[in-house]
Amino acid sequence: MMAGVMIPARNTPPMISGNGNVSGFGTSSLVQPSNMMEGELHPLGMTQHTSESELARMRDDGFDSTMKSGSENNHEVASGDDQNPRPNKKKRYHRHTQHQIQEMEAFFKECLHPDDKQRKELGRELGLEPLQVKFWFQNKRTQMKTQHERQENTQLRAENEKLRADNTRFREALSTSYSCPNCGGPTAVGQMSFDEHHLRLENARLREEIDSISAIAAKYVGKPVVNYPLLSSPMPSQPFEFGAQPGTTGEIYGAAGDLVRSISSTLGADKQMIVELAVAAMEELIRMAQMGEPLWITSLDGTTCALNEEEYIRTFPRGIGPKPSGFKCEASRETAVVFMNHVSLVEILMDMHQWSIVFSGIVSKASTLDVLSTGVAGNYNGALQVMAAEFQVPSPLVTTRESYYVRYCKQHAEGTWAVVDVSLDNIRPGPTVRCRRRPSGSLIQEMPDGYSKVTWVEHVEVDDSGVHNLYKQLVSSGRAFGAQRWIATLDRQCERLASVPTSDVGVITNQDSRKSMLKLAERMGISFCAGVSASTTHTWTMLSGTGADDVRVMTRKSVDDPGRPPGIVLSAATSFWLPVSPKSVFDFLRDENSRNEWDILSNGGVVQEMAHIANGRDTGNRVSLLRVNSTNSSQSNMLILQESCTDPTASFVIYAPVDIVAMNVVLNGGDPDYVALLPSGFAILPDGSTVTGTALSADVGIAGDAACSSGGSLLTVAFQILVDSVPTAKLSLGSVATVNNLIACTVERIKASLSCENA
Known part of the structure; x- marks a missing residue:
């Protein structure tokens, strides 16, 4: 443990008292047979010349076996009647009863x-x-x-x-x-x-x-x-024509x-069609990743690519069927060089658990429903998985996108891999479909020094009627669910995994401590993102008259989860627009020196960073352990675990009060899974526009100030509060009102500090 980090006091998770007041924070190896002949015994003085009658008698006594040879037996001598100091005298044998x-x-x-x-x-x-x-x-x-x-x-x-x-x-x-x-x-x-x-x-x-x-x-x-x-070596293949329809196997493949x-x-008939669909989708993905104009039209500034839908239909006429009525097409492509070798990237993409953790800001839940192929022994070449996933934007104002698809991995050349997803709705119809994944995925190419070049294609057809006006411009621009966000998240996570300790003051250098603290922060981030989105597993209730737009609350019961304090947890979240750049909002919220300007629960105390772990090129990417020194001598100091992370598409400041004794265990490299966390924090996204605040406010129906900034931020504020330590207790109206006031007051303070009270 780092010197000076040991914490003597103890605090508890944030909790609301009965009167509605917020109080405190709180196959084994086979052995080769012996060289001795079957039936040969050594230790009891028997030799290869032992008569058959004597051998038969010994078998009757339970000795019909092969004796283990070796030094243990070679130095043993007979005992009892078999011991004889005269070696020339014939030995006698003892027969067991x-x-x-x-x-x-x-x-x-x-x-x-x-x-x-x-x-x-x-x-x-x-x-x-x-x-x-x-x-x-x-x-x-x-x-x-x-x-x-x-x-x-x-x-x-x-x-x-x-x-x-x-x-x-x-x-x-x-x-x-x-x-x-x-x-x-x-x-x-x-x-x-x-x-x-x-x-x-x-x-x-x-x-x-x-x-x-x-x-x-x-x-x-x-x-x-x-x-x-x-089998003899395979014949060279030529590109597939995508879009085999059910019943056309003979047309495409002949005999x-x-x-x-x-x-x-x-496999069933549908599974055979899934395999054919996946192989054809792989061919389309490779072509979409490599083709330029006229399929992809580059913007004037060269920063983005837009899909030419007419050219796409001409190039890939079959597809997975026509676009459903009322659906919109979202297609994007992005390329980046990331610091991770290509083999590790493929493993992350094909391991559902790793994939959902690395992309926890985008994937709210995922599951593998069927494995049609595990690939060649030792790698994922040819692996085929049927999956279901839910994709999110960290805001309760944007409904999640559920998709049911097959994921296929293939090695195309030495050091070149591709992973493709394509929806299965035409083969296995399910509930009402709101999002279809046309061939989407990534082309991964090996580069020197452990780097990889990743080209990501994201192509979906979606019903976006469940998106709030505040987020429509961001979603329609493709930056909410598109390839740019996937690539930016991957790049940031690669930096996080590759981060090494520095010699700066307050940096945690012990490897065990770093590993435990990063794992705890990772769980905190996953819990925050999963709890703030409008997932199908969450039921939000909207409150009015809060002073903030669309505050939503929900409750969850925690009983046997060691990662949460037991009782009833109340979650509250709201999203609103600020005419300030995302970077300015992020820098303000992550800075411990400005924390008392918005953090009501710190009670105006001085916030000090005790230790931190830097995990990226940007100085804002770090995990910090903060101590709030209370101005009231009767109150104990608070300890807060905070992770701040940023990339061009999204930024997060997530924090949770932590138990002091538990954090001492983590800082000594102990298991962080049993540290109870109730994460709160902020998700900051660009508004999807570079126009002035006045023009943007006309689109989203809110008042804006043109003088503040051009291209603002979409800020989501979320709190999780333990309202009762008894899971069977009922939620009181006083508790809801207290959390409602807490979130409204926090929003007002943030706007005031950023000089955007009218936003």
Whole structure:
């Protein structure tokens, strides 16, 4: 832990008392068989010349096994009647009685490796020497081990035969598909792309499994296991025509349709169409990522690209069907070089958990519904996943976008990968669709020194009727859900993951402490973003007469969540426009020196940064531990964890009061998952316009001041307050009124401090 960071006092999460007042913050390895012949025993003086009758007698006594050789046994001598100082005298053998064998069998079930004391006690009860007991247990263990190896060998042989049969079936299917059923000639090269691709993936997996199992089985068979020849190298493919409609497999692939059904015999018909759709969508994504005009029209300043919809329809005439009535098209493309190697980027995009964390400001929830292919063993080449996700803007005034789609990953060349999404609404119709993803995703190219070039394409058709007027310009410009926001978020997160400690004063340098604190801040950010959006899982209630536009509140019960204090949590949020640039608003809100200008709960105390972690090029990207020194001697000091982060598309200042004892654990590298957090804070977005405040206010229906700024900010303010520590308690009107006044007062203070009271 960093010197000077240990905190002696303790505080609690923010809570509202009963009268409505806010108070405080608060497969194991196989062993090769012995070189000894089966039935050969060593420790008890038996040799290879032991007669068959003697061996039979020993088997009757429970010694029909192979003894373990080695230094442990090589230095043992016979005991009891077998001990003889004259080596030339013929040895005598002790035959165990049935009672002795039964007793040792019973003891063996309880203890495989008896110690010296147990062997002596057992020998005394059975009239045996401890060494005789020891050797019996050694033989018994070896016998069980040999039986296990034989069973495992049999199982491996059966699996190997199954893999051989599968391989033969695939080869026969492929040889059939290379001939046309009508003329007997070879099929067109372009028709084989999907089939060869799927077979190559399946064949690579089979090759690895067969080689691995054959190597193990060869130890027991006594000779190498001959593998069946695998498929020949694939033929070069040509671009697909996108948009295979249901029932047109034969039209696009010819005789290859039979092969699709042969390979995907375990899949339903809809899943076969999903695979075909994904392969075609991949081809469209690559072309959209690489083509220029006239498909993409660059703005005069060269900063943005707009899709020419007429040219798109001519270039990709099939698509996933016509645009639904009332839907709008949003298409954007953005390219950036990020500090992360291409393999790690692919892993993040294909791992639903990692993906939703990295893009937590955009993805409010996500789930993998089906995995059609895991790709080639060892990487995601050919991986195919059916997913459902909900995309958000951090404001209760913008409804989230739900999408049901397939995600497909493919390696196109050494160091070049692509990941594409495309909606499945035509194949698997569901509830009313409000957002369709046409082929969207990213093309990732390896660059030197651990960098990657990422080209992101975002193309959706959406019903945006649920967007508040305040956010319509931002959403329609494509900056709310578009490629620019995805790329900017990815770039910022790559910087965060690659951040290293500096020697500045107050910087946390201990790696364990940094890891724990960043993980805690990450959870805080995810909780804030998920709790502030208009997700389908949240039910907001609008309050009026607050002095702020559209304050919305909702309650949640927390019972068994270790990351939240137990009880009823009240969330309140509002969004409004400020005629001030996003950077100015961000710098004002993140600065601890100006915090007492807007933070009512700090009670005017002096805010001091105790320690921080810098995690990006911008000085505003940092995780800080703040202490609020109360001006009232009767009140204890407060401790606040805060993360501020910014990029060209969005900025956040998120904070939460934290328990002092728990933070001491985190700063010492302890587990941060059990630190209870109720995050509050701000989400700052550009308003989507560069016009003056007066012109913008005419669009969104609010009063503006042209003198303040050109191109303003959309600010969301959100609080989470523990209103009752008993989960079964009822929410009082006084608590709602208190939170309502708290958020309205905070909005007024921010406007006053930024000299925009009339906004």
